[in-house]
Amino acid sequence: MLAEWLRHKDQLRYYVLKKIDDPDTAEDILQDVYIKASANLSQLKSQDSLKSWLYRITHNVMMDFYRTRQPYDELPDDIAVEELTSEDENLQKMT
Structure with missing residues (x-):
């Protein structure tokens, strides 16, 4: 697996860096890809599809990386609720 990985690693790195503009994060993602590919090598149906299989794992x-990121700050529980104006209430009733 290592020889095949080394053959495709640079192309996968370029693919990740096009989507995620952080070299350290890209390396972390590539490490996860290698670990998952090594652990699931038995699922590979043919050596001919190795490259597309690696790209699918990378994707x-x-x-998963984007899903786990929190791009926003949690609002505090004690935040004040805005009072609705009569116009807002009427719009809510219409929908």
Whole structure:
């Protein structure tokens, strides 16, 4: 697996860096891809599809990365609720 990985690693790195503009995060993603690919090598149906299989794993790992990121700050529980104006109330009733 290592020889095949080394053959495709640079192309996968370029693919990840096009989507995620942080070299350290890209390396973390590539490490996860290698670990998942090594652990699931038995699922590979043919050596001919290795490259596309690695790209699919890479894509999935990047999606997991985006899912786990919190791009917003949690609002405090004690935040005041805005009072609705009569216009807002009427709009809500219409929908």
